[in-house]
Amino acid sequence: DQQVKQNSPSLSVQEGRISILNCDYTNSMFDYFLWYKKYPAEGPTFLISISSIKDKNEDGRFTVFLNKSAKHLSLHIVPSQPGDSAVYFCAALKNYGGSQGNLIFGKGTKLSVKP
């Protein structure tokens, strides 16, 4: 039973264009949603997060949108750069009354940005 789903295994975009990575979830009790970026031979690196009480969070070229009614979030990268080429993981977390919950990850989307 996959609680966090990334249905696109890969995405290819042209440098300078927008990259949109999508993520769906099934558990309405999640408190936070996070995006991680992973290069080969490295651990996942935190990119951006959003609380379940917000619908948008922006950090430079990265914006995450949350649609709670659809249980859907997306990561927008504008403009895309070749260095953005990596695997992107969507993750969700439930906070247990102040103690840290565990991250539940999707399977990832491999983004390729072509020069």
Added chain:
Amino acid sequence: DAGVTQSPTHLIKTRGQQVTLRCSPKSGHDTVSWYQQALGQGPQFIFQYYEEEERQRGNFPDRFSGHQFPNYSSELNVNALLLGDSALYLCASSPTRLSYEQYFGPGTRLTVT
């Protein structure tokens, strides 16, 4: 400031053997979580340690056990290795109060033959 470090980088074991993986958290972090990432999958939560105790556990058998030391470093032990245990094992650390910030190490690639 060193980030999360893990050792060894790679490991090859035989079915039935036992393995110990090590993790040092980022400076100032006291909570350590372990994840297993199989090929083509996202990381899956194994367990989390805080104050030297296992606080949460994912859906992994008892063959997977762990330990946290007073300096917050941690070990993951896997007994009676199966071929299906071949994966990248990731350690993540976080400050207790900031519940969603988890910083990952580079992982240990375990191959079971």
